[in-house]
Amino acid sequence: MLIKYSCFVNKLLVAEKDVFNAACNWLYHDRKGRMYQSDDILQAVRFPLMTRSMLDNINRSPVSRDYPQCVELLAEALNYHTDIYGQPLRQSPRTVPRGASSHVLVAGGLTWELSHDAYSNILCYNIEAMCTSSWEVLTSMPGEILRSGHSVAVVGNFLFLAGGLGGQSLEILNTVHRYDPRTNHWLELCNMKQSRMQSCLVPFGDSIYAVGGLNMQWRLDTVERLDIKANIWSYCSRLPQPCSGHAAVVCSSHLYVCGGVSTAGGVQDLGAFLTQMVRYNQEEDSWTLMSPMAIGRAFHSMGAVSGAIYVAGGGNALLRGTLLDVSAIEKYNSTTDQWSMVKTMATPRCYMGVATTPTEIFLLGGQSTWEGLSQTVGRYRPEENQLEEAEDMRLPEPVYETECCVLVLSLVNRTRVKFGKTQRL
Template identity: 30%
Template structure:
């Protein structure tokens, strides 16, 4: 005998609809729920099907199983009304005004589907005006999805909340506030404002003082100006534990050890919400002269913004990065008013060294090099900055090498090069310095030579030469190999890779056209060439192209266009954090008052 099962979608809805009718008529209601003076007639069978609480309550072995009236002490009339409406209709009325009552009833009565709807309601309706309340509700009733969503929303929008809902932030529960101050991804909030928020939150209620150390230990004191640190240490209305005072003293010592700062980096001096940016500085445009702006390039979104201005209008300089500080060394600096075309501009070779701190967007002039240099190279080995070769003020070339000790703030002489040289390039690979190419004093032709230095005391060792002589070129280390890119007047636009282990060069895919006087940076193992010049119709022509070299595919890709036809620039990679005052002026922002 054969048979089949047929399913009627309408039947379930019809049964629930009939239960609604029975409830409205008061027909066959076999239980009365009472909350204070409010009475709610209902059907045991439907309650037991929808609520684990009622299912257990109506078991035959309980006293309540025979009772006709049940008094509910925990839930509110509004909350119970909403949950009963949901049980009978599958529709749950939700609003922020009654949400806690509804969740209280749903949690107590163990109506899990209603709890799920409340959780989703919080996630779907997050806004600046309710996110702090939502976080408190999600934490109170343990709604995991809503809790993650609300705390992430608060972290991402704290810079707005400081203006628009400071009162809400001050009512935030401890655990959610802890998530905020622990977050490494907190965007556009100055650490001073975060500290003031925590101090205000602690002052709201004496019982909160027990959480003071747990919150304050996550403040990054190295990102707070020293004047604010001293004020907090001496004048805070919130009692500070010995541990927190030690953190503040450590940060004050960091600020007073100005020259050592790049080698004193830790979590407390690391910017939150760090984004990798390529920094462009120095050089200029053929038509308008030197460029004073320092520009940050977001290679992921192809966005450019002015970060600061150079201390001197400069070309043929060198740059390097230590501890997320940018050093600008030497070069030819321009004198004369840049805005006055009548003023004669002169170039002079300098030994100046300036250091840029992205934490405070400030420049510091540090100890100058022993010799004035341009068309030289610099590189970083450990905690030391090397300045190698180059051209001096009177046009004479250097064979000298000098080393800047960051901890000692001092330049000292190092092992000299085998010959005087300028226009060369350098790179670090496996703790060894390599320099290539350039021009010597006694030769007019460009060099193919490669030298290495593996220790301060050791000699410069000659290695396998490049296959192409280069001058004014650049080098970069990627995956423990050295890549050499184009220099001035190279007819075939070819690049090479050097394997230090094999002491061997390999030619790679050339660029489509030649390029020189460009900026070079490496981001995620992609070498990017920015701006520069090329030959076109027997003339030097500036280019705004940004091209990237993919080492896996040995191929070139055009990334985007630079905002200016920029040449003679130098590039470096820094980790930057956007601040709210880049979006709005400081005068428009209201911040927590100082504590």
Template identity: 30%
Template sequence: MGRLRIRLWLELAALGCSFVATPAANAQTPDATPVITNPADLHFLDVNAAFHPVNDTWRAQAPMPTARAGMAVAIAKASEATGAKIYAIGGREAPDCSTLQTVQAYDPVMDKWTTGLAEPPAKRWRAAGGTLGNIIYLVGGESREGEPEACGPVVAIVEAYNAKAGVLGTWLTKMPMNTARSQVSLAADEASNKLYAIGGSNGSQGVPPFVALPTVERYDPLTDEWTSLADMKRARALPSVGVIGGKIYAVGGQDANHVAINTVEDYDIATGMWTLHRSDASLMPHPRLNPGAAVLDGKIYVVGGEKQDFSGPISTVDVYDPSTDSWTVETPMPSVRRLLGAAVVKNVLYAVGGEAPTATVGQQMIFQITATNNPTFYDALPSPPPGLSVNHELGIISGVPTVHNDNGFPVTLTARNASGTGMKDVSFFIAAAPSPTPGLISIISSTCATGRAGRPFIFQVLTENASSAAQLTASGFPYKEGVGPELSIDPVTGLISGTVTLPDRSPPKSFGVALALTDGTTTAHSFLQLTFISDPNFPILTSSSAATLVPGQFFSYTITADAPATFGLFDITPLPPGLSFQPPATISGTYMPGGSGASRTSEIQSAPDTITKRPPLIAIVQDTATNSTGTGTSTNSNGIGTGTGPLNFFEPSAVSRKIHGTAGPFDINLPLAGDAGTPGIECRDGGANKDYQVVFTFPTALVTLSGATVTPGAGGSGRLAGPPIISSDRTQVTVNLTNVSDVQTITIRLLDVNDGINTNLYKVTVQMGVLIGDTIPDGSGSVDSADVSLTRQEVGQTADASNFREDVNVNGSITSSDVSLVRSNLGHILPPP
């Protein structure tokens, strides 16, 4: 089945609201001009991740106070009483080549950053940092000063800073290098107390043109002099360097044509000679541009960077071991990054800052403009990136990007009310489309969601063509000092959850979360903008983000929101065939794939039949593959602002049927994937040690099935009563269970299932005994028509004599009388959920 792309915009009419102004954080001030609260560039990262080689894992650490890329990184001690700190110096925080001189220090022991440190006189990015005798040296780089229209010039400037001086210290100007250069690498040899400036380039995006250099110079801090040494065997800009065993190793880098280099060479400090390594084992597995690098345990770790065709950053980590002259591939970073910094403290590798894309050509993007003071009109000037458009009422930028831009599309966001217009310059880094490989894994979930600060938040990441062994990681989650990340992602199910805290009535705050999907040797990446609101008047969608559509069956979905407002204007385009919006807040109809409705060609993109590995939110109790029929985003707005949330439609990849012994009239058919709270199979027997039969129906004939396993829930019982049985047409699998205790969860795992079109049903969780019960938590303790109604809504299909058989008195409607009759016929009280 093709994949539907559904856009669903929901707007709430405003009610009169009174606002309480708080001087420290005034999110809504009457008669004040809007202030846009989006970061200037979500693709500039404040991420700080630590790699622990003992267990080969990455952990999120306190983010940098200033998101940036291309900064210099050095290690020094602020005092003898404290351990080493990581200093991030300069860099850039916008794509217009404006540079920074900001200095911030990270304490790994305290997991805390220090700001307000003394700044170097010259603003620079792509400079190199190194330390000798606790003195930090900042060498070379690019400065925009004096060049308002270019990203240059490259400089030979050298400045030094005593880390022990802290905020009271000053940067001293030292003798400049003999050769001005950017993307130079700095190696510090503590044994000889010398610095080595290696490689680089004498051009940038400005003038002169980019030229990689083989140049090597040595700095003596005692004499404040630079000495030219033998050139490298190959010119390299931004090589990864390290001093190990009396030699300086230069690995990778890029040449004058921006081609990533995969070779290694070393400089013998004693002989002054360079040697190029020529064995196949010495070739870097993943040549890259603009990585971070550091020495850990006598090995050079090359971290992140970008593909040599500039199609986008990468997350891979290659490790060079000089003792064997060979490479290994380590655990990749949780997300892609280029122009990042890397440093090692106490045998832990830290990767800080960098850049990552906010969207990819050919993949749906949704971005929310956030602002204070009740904007009534939003815009992106002069225009959003090609393929994207602006909803001026809701402040939503959405669409499918069509053009790749490695340096970002500059856009001015505006938010207007009666008092004036707020403006902010941002940029969107659009990565190139991945190679059109059949069955390529991808992340297809929405790229935008809004949550209420102080309330539990969940978001389901959806993937396509991924196997059950695939793992999801994320970086850039909201981080609380002393606590850590306030959100986490389940690497198997892809469920993001947690509670984010913000000061009361503070402005909306956006976070750029980078997502990575790894399946074997293949990776896919996506971007997620999470916005959290503390203002209780701001609307937040509360209806479920997932719904199951069964072809030919009635579907109903109710939209709900947490806001002091009533539903008003809606803009819904388009919905799956057969569905329509019914005011005030319902989507309903009979799903008819291939049927009439809005132009089907506009709803279904050309794509092969694919399978979505990740389930909807019911993943907590059900983990089942489903055919994705669409992803979209709901937006819900009032006069305060706009809340967004994903809305994902699914078709079941299989249908279950529980055959209940002699009580045939009460057989049940329902999807094995549904909304949160939807159970799998109802048990009406009311006792333990019973036999059950579960039938899984597939859309096409099975190619493989190697068996099944059954795992009862805590305190329960149940086992297979024989191997699974495949029907003659190979479209059904019957699993017989015995000794099943009532009101429990049973996990049935079908092994190596494939139906020829990659419908891999790798796990199914069946909930026994909760489909029909006292589902409404009203304390009544009884089953009534409200419970039946909720069940119908949750399952997303009609409850009538053709499936649930609940209209047992055949009067054309389902009421409490039908439930009572069922209870009487079965001779027991229906179990609660």
């Protein structure tokens, strides 16, 4: 019975204040007879999803006097709202949006090969309703600054966005913003210590790591860590060598970084395509060289599923100034420290966006040496070792150097924009 009830309350497509009002109406209809159920009923109200002003009003209402459980839940919610920076670390069943489902997000990126036309919007696609879903505009980029070469991370169902090439002057940014899909609100966080593009932003424990990349002069070997709760960046141990266009992921309690291009010279010198895989030990703040990939590559995609790491696409050489694409998908076993070839892409691409679920990896857009920019979305299922085109997910237009992730989004009180058509739910 409890399982059925839980499923029902998760599917409610109403604002949380309406849930609270319905609960109060039910309790007060027979206050004496229903008092014994008040704790269970009020526990089902997700007070943190309400605004601070709503919580203050409830705190002054008779409900907080008549039902002691309400006082405890209000205190929990008020503490959540007060701890602005620490909210991603304070997630519970009462902070999960109602009527929510998993969506793939596409944030920024370039739309034409020889220009800096970029997405100013963040697009989303409901992967739990693929056959009936479509790409929609979720929100605008913070400050409506078009950007590419940036990086994203997800912690506690908050989207973090950092760095990249953006603005009217096309400068490399050190700015960091956080998006809360519960409120559709961007929060500006502390700037990184260094401007970075083509870097990696990786959540690890209670922190987020910004790894490598390049600025206007140099490729970087620096790594910095954001203390999420304190909203402070600090430097960590450096990478073994400078690199950009690399990829990173957390797997089996370690942070792994592989590939990229490296040179101690300026950013115009593309340098060597790395086969290197390095592992970061958070407790010791140290890097360890692991077994290298079979193929050196940069601007590739990387995801972790079921304790294994998968690397797809990218480029590994220059021919007359053109980047040659890699078709191979390699798998890394973090237990044995061994690589193996598992699949070949029908059309090799670099600069793809990558989004990972517990069972599959999505490869979005990208650039092919022979076919140009792509609208294709590949869907790779590691357990079956199957790679297929997700035709229902085809992107609205070709894009490369985009950043992607998976976020849980609610349909409650959301304006859905389907490229020219706006629908209020």
